[in-house]
Each structure stands twice: as C-alpha cells, then as structure tokens.
Amino acid sequence: MGYVKETRPETMMVEGDWQVGCYRYKAPRLLEEYTRALKKKKILGTMCMGCGKVIVPPRNICGRCHMRMEGRMIVSEIGTITSFVVSPPVVKGKYKLFGVDPVDTGALKEGEVMVPVFIRFDGSDSNLACLLFNADPKKVFIGMRVKAVWAAEPKGAMSDLDGVEPLEKL
Amino acid sequence: MRNAAIIGCGQTKHTSKRRDVSVAELAAEAVSAALDDAGITMKEVGAVISGNMQGFGGVAQPEQWIGDWIGCAGKPAIRIATGGTTGGSVAHGALYAVASGMYDISIGVAWEKHSDSKEAGATTGLAHVGIGNLFHALSYGLSLKNLIATTAVGAAAGVAVYQARFYMHRSGAGIEHLDMVAAKARRNAAKNPYAHLQWPNCQPSDIAKTDMIAYPFRFGHVCPASDGASCIVVAEEKLAKKLCKHPAWLKGLASYSDEENQLQSENYGGVGVLDPSEQMGARVSAQKAYSMAGITDPQKEIDMAEIYQPFPSQELIFSERLGLFDDATAWRHMEKGETDINGRLPISVSGGVNATNAIGSSALQRVLECALQIMGKAGEHQVPKKVKTAMAHGWGGVTNYITVTVLGDSPRG
Numbered sequence: 256m257g258y259v260k261e262t263r264p265e266t267m268m269v270e271g272d273w274q275v276g277c278y279r280y281k282a283p284r285l286l287e288e289y290t291r292a293l294k295k296k297k298i299l300g301t302m303c304m305g306c307g308k309v310i311v312p313p314r315n316i317c318g319r320c321h322m323r324m325e326g327r328m329i330v331s332e333i334g335t336i337t338s339f340v341v342s343p344p345v346v347k348g349k350y351k352l353f354g355v356d357p358v359d360t361g362a363l364k365e366g367e368v369m370v371p372v373f374i375r376f377d378g379s380d381s382n383l384a385c386l387l388f389n390a391d392p393k394k395v396f397i398g399m400r401v402k403a404v405w406a407a408e409p410k411g412a413m414s415d416l417d418g419v420e421p422l423e424k425l
Numbered sequence: 426m427r428n429a430a431i432i433g434c435g436q437t438k439h440t441s442k443r444r445d446v447s448v449a450e451l452a453a454e455a456v457s458a459a460l461d462d463a464g465i466t467m468k469e470v471g472a473v474i475s476g477n478m479q480g481f482g483g484v485a486q487p488e489q490w491i492g493d494w495i496g497c498a499g500k501p502a503i504r505i506a507t508g509g510t511t512g513g514s515v516a517h518g519a520l521y522a523v524a525s526g527m528y529d530i531s532i533g534v535a536w537e538k539h540s541d542s543k544e545a546g547a548t549t550g551l552a553h554v555g556i557g558n559l560f561h562a563l564s565y566g567l568s569l570k571n572l573i574a575t576t577a578v579g580a581a582a583g584v585a586v587y588q589a590r591f592y593m594h595r596s597g598a599g600i601e602h603l604d605m606v607a608a609k610a611r612r613n614a615a616k617n618p619y620a621h622l623q624w625p626n627c628q629p630s631d632i633a634k635t636d637m638i639a640y641p642f643r644f645g646h647v648c649p650a651s652d653g654a655s656c657i658v659v660a661e662e663k664l665a666k667k668l669c670k671h672p673a674w675l676k677g678l679a680s681y682s683d684e685e686n687q688l689q690s691e692n693y694g695g696v697g698v699l700d701p702s703e704q705m706g707a708r709v710s711a712q713k714a715y716s717m718a719g720i721t722d723p724q725k726e727i728d729m730a731e732i733y734q735p736f737p738s739q740e741l742i743f744s745e746r747l748g749l750f751d752d753a754t755a756w757r758h759m760e761k762g763e764t765d766i767n768g769r770l771p772i773s774v775s776g777g778v779n780a781t782n783a784i785g786s787s788a789l790q791r792v793l794e795c796a797l798q799i800m801g802k803a804g805e806h807q808v809p810k811k812v813k814t815a816m817a818h819g820w821g822g823v824t825n826y827i828t829v830t831v832l833g834d835s836p837r838g
Contacts, residue, residue, distance in 0.1 A: 265444050265445060268444075279564070280560075280561040280564050280565075282561075282564075282565055286565060290565065290566065318683065318685035319685065337591070338587040338588075338590040338701075339587075339590065340583070340586045340587065340639045340640070341639060341640060342639055343638065343639065357569075357573050360569060362568075362569040362570045362573055363570060363573060363574075369574045371574050371583075373587055382701075384587070385571065386570070386571060386574050397590065397594050410566075411566075412567075413562060413565050413566045413568075413571075414566050414567060414568040414571070415566075417568070417571075418571070
C-alpha cells in the first residue's frame with residue numbers, strides 16, 4: 256500500500272487561537288413557562304396524560320409512552336437527593352475550558368469543594384442536576400431531604416433556581 | 426435483506442499521542458490493514474462509510490481529507506457522527522450498504538485523534554459539542570457556575586458518576602467491583618497489541634491504590650483519551666465465502682435513542698427519569714437485535730460480548746441491560762470470574778473502551794473485536810472456547826444512544 260507512511264517524522268504543528276462564536280437560541284415555549292414560574296419561586300413540571308409521570312424541567316412529549324405532556328404541575332421546592340458527586344478541591348490552572356480557567360472568571364473559587372446532586376422534587380418523577388450548598392460533603396447521602404435555594408432577586412432565568420440546601424441542619 | 430459479513434479488520438496501535446501522523450494518515454493505516462486482511466484493494470470497494478465524534482479532532486470535513494488519502498476518489502462516501510456510538514453507527518452503515526444490495530463490498534472506518542486538542546484530554550472536542558448542547562442554557566440564564574459544575578465539565582464522565590451511584594445504590598455493587606472491572610480491562614488489554622492502557626497481571630488492589638477523583642471513580646477507573654483508528658471490510662455472501670475462510674456474519678443489529686437518558690440537553694428537558702442507569706435504549710436495541718438474530722435466550726446463546734464501558738460501572742450496568750445477566754447480578758457473576766477471558770461469558774476481552782478510548786473508533790472496535798473472535802484472529806486475547814455468536818454494544822449520542830450488533834459464525838438462515 257503506497258499511501259501508508261514509511262518514515263515518521265513529527266507532523267508540523269501550527270499554533271493558533273480559536274474564537275468560539277455567539278449564537279442566539281430561540282427558547283422552546285415550555286422553557287419560557289418554566290423560567291416565568293421560576294421568577295415566582297415556583298418549579299414547573301409537565302404531566303404525561305398517558306403514564307402520569309411529572310417531568311421537571313417540563314418537556315413536550317413523554318419519553319416512555321410518547322404522548323403529549325399536556326398537564327401542568329407546580330411541584331414542591333422540597334425534594335430528595337437521588338445521586339451525588341463530591342468534587343476534589345478546585346485548583347487554579349488545573350484545567351481550562353474553551354481556553355479559560357474557571358477560577359479566573361470568578362465562577363469557581365480556589366479550594367472550593369462542589370457537590371453536584373440529582374434532586375427529585377416532591378411531586379415529580381424526574382431528576383434535576385444542580386448544586387448542593389451549605390452542607391458538609393462528608394455527610395451527604397442518597398435520600399437526604401433538601402429544599403431549593405433561590406436567587407436573591409429572581410429575574411425569570413434559569414439561575415433563579417440556584418441549587419438546593421439541606422432541609423435540616425446536620 | 427442480503428447476507429453480509431465482515432471479512433477484514435484493521436486497527437492502529439492506540440496511544441495517547443500519535444504526533445507522527447495526521448488525521449488522514451492515521452485513518453489510512455487502519456484502512457490499509459483492513460484491506461490487506463481481507464486480501465482486496467480499494468478498487469473492489471463500492472462504498473466508504475467514515476466517522477468520528479462530531480467536532481472532535483477540530484476537523485470539519487474529515488471524510489474529504491481521509492477520502493483522498495485512502496484512495497476512494499469517485500466512490501460514494503458517507504460521514505456518520507452519533508457521538509460515542511459513532512463507530513457502532515459506522516459499522517451499521519457499512520453493513521446496511523451491503524445488506525441492502527446497493528454495494529457488494531463496503532468499508533467502515535472510524536477514528537479519533539485526541540492529541541490534536543491542545544487542552545487536556547478531549548476538552549476542545551467537548552467544547553465543540555458543548556456549543557450545541559449546553560450553551561443555549563447559558564443564554565436562558567443558567568449561571569456559569571452551575572453550567573461548569575453540573576453539566577459541562579462532567580460530560581460523559583459526569584453522567585457516568587451519577588449513573589454509577591444509581592446503579593450501586595440499587596444493585597448492591599461496591600467500589601471494589603469497579604476495581605475488579607478496571608483491573609480486568611487492563612489485564613486483557615495487555616494481551617491486545619492494539620490496546621492503549623496495558624497492565625499485565627493488574628489486580629484490583631493495584632487499581633484501589635490510585636487517587637480518588639469523585640466517589641466512586643478512582644483515577645484507575647477512568648478510560649484514557651487515545652489516538653487511533655479502526656476499519657472493517659464488509660462483503661456480500663458469495664464474495665465473503667470466496668475471500669474469507671471464516672467470515673463474521675451479520676446476524677442482527679439495532680440502534681435506539683432514549684431521550685429520558687439525555688442529560689440536560691437541547692431543550693434542557695432531558696434529565697434521566699428516575700434512574701440514568703435505566704438505559705431503556707439498551708434494552709430495546711438488544712431485544713430487537715436478538716430477535717433479528719433468532720436469539721431467544723441471550724444468557725445462554727451469546728458466547729462473548731464487547732461492551733462499551735469507558736467507566737467500569739458501565740460494564741456491569743450494560744451487561745444487565747443487554748440481557749446477559751439478570752438485573753443487579755452482573756457484579757456477582759464477575760466476582761466468580763465468569764466474565765474473564767476463560768470464563769463462561771467473556772466480556773470485553775480486548776480490554777474494551779476502559780483501556781482504549783479513541784472515541785469515534787471505540788464502538789467500531791467493539792464490532793471489530795467480535796469479528797476477530799469469530800474469525801479466530803484475535804491472537805493472544807482469543808477466547809479459548811469456540812465463539813459462535815458475539816455481541817457488540819455502543820453507548821453515546823448525548824449519553825442516550827445505543828447500538829447493538831450481533832455477529833455469528835454462519836450466515837442468517
């Protein structure tokens with residue numbers, strides 16, 4: 256086969272910056288309803304009229320029985336941890352995303368330990384991934400009861416539901 | 426449909442950095458090896474199906490670059506990208522091309538070149554994927570901290586951690602079982618000359634000594650980011666019988682997507698319902714592929730399986746979901762050594778994705794390794810027992826997509 260290299264010098268490399276462009280996304284209709292509810296500190300889900308499952312955040316079609324999810328439900332802001340992860344402490348310069356160190360942006364703090372959790376809010380059947388605050392990472396367990404932490408001034412955006420915190424002080 | 430069979434297999438050695446070749450040169454190595462294995466040249470090939478993980482490698486139209494390089498000018502070419510399952514879909518594409526009667530011989534080539542990313546691992550590639558899948562969430566007001574902590578950085582690994590927790594909670598498997606799967610993968614990989622993380626005689630205690638990343642995953646549990654390519658040659662019945670002594674025949678295939686397993690994607694609506702380890706897509710694909718293959722009892726009729734297991738928990742989860750073991754029992758069977766290379770039902774004897782992960786190529790490698798076992802060409806990691814039926818699995822998409830391919834030692838009846 257003539258096209259396979261016989262000698263193998265290092266391939267030339269060209270250094271360069273890669274700019275990630277911007278997009279303007281059209282929000283789905285349900286997402287608009289969801290974020291409007293968040294502004295009122297309510298968590299909106301949709302209910303499948305076929306199997307009765309309530310999904311948060313809301314979706315249009317049930318992934319199990321493929322029927323339209325016509326029902327609207329406000330679910331509880333109290334829920335249960337169904338899965339969790341404890342991150343190692345954040346180290347500045349350890350990793351970059353899109354060429355940016357998350358510590359430099361102020362999004363993460365040096366030495367911070369994050370606990371991303373899956374929450375099933377009471378009245379819903381699905382899990383929402385978000386952050387657990389004000390908890391000792393060593394004492395988190397599956398089945399732990401938590402409640403929503405809201406932004407100081409909800410403005411109708413996803414960030415209104417900041418995360419969750421333990422219902423009872425451990 | 427016509428009968429189709431895999432008659433040639435080619436792979437490159439997988440390593441963390443192949444700085445001596447370009448993307449096209451890397452893919453050409455695998456294609457060349459596969460054509461040599463089948464004893465044909467590019468002239469006889471009717472169609473080319475290629476693929477890698479979308480955006481990874483930073484190349485927009487790799488099929489054009491590779492196409493010229495492997496000498497398939499003027500031939501019909503398709504590029505397939507279905508995330509981690511890309512290789513599985515490429516295999517399906519190549520099999521479809523022949524089984525449909527369109528072409529007598531097709532090739533499927535899949536590749537990944539992680540080292541072309543300047544940032545660690547697959548970060549740049551994930552950035553590509555992230556724009557479509559996650560960035561819209563920022564424009565709807567998701568905070569950067571939440572994006573980083575819950576979705577972006579975790580990527581497949583993040584999903585797998587949650588998934589492992591769910592599985593361990595319901596099945597009773599412990600972290601020691603993850604050590605066992607990872608050690609088995611490293612041991613098996615040591616017998617596979619093309620594998621990446623090779624560790625002869627690796628024991629679970631060796632894996633247990635590695636650092637904890639995020640419970641239950643240790644450093645030793647996680648797959649590498651590999652550079653590599655693989656290629657299969659598919660032929661119709663008459664040609665397959667003429668060209669190959671022991672072709673690996675297509676028995677059944679299926680692929681399904683389960684939106685309930687899609688982690689916060691597109692409309693921010695997809696979050697694993699109740700249990701990300703539920704993997705309904707795997708159940709449905711397996712049922713469909715088995716019924717097409719005439720398999721009624723997969724636990725008895727399948728001789729070996731290659732499961733897409735970048736993280737050790739997934740070998741356990743998927744082997745149950747694909748019907749190889751009853752629910753929540755895979756770890757018990759593994760404890761008894763049933764999934765070892767000389768066990769009752771060997772799983773991922775090539776080392777699997779846990780030892781070698783050139784993402785686009787990974788799911789094609791599963792099909793290729795099953796074919797090698799049926800052809801009897803696997804070499805040192807050949808399963809001692811006669812392999813009549815083998816099953817290859819792929820997991821990908823946005824953690825929601827499954828491919829299942831069943832190969833056998835005789836044509837479909």
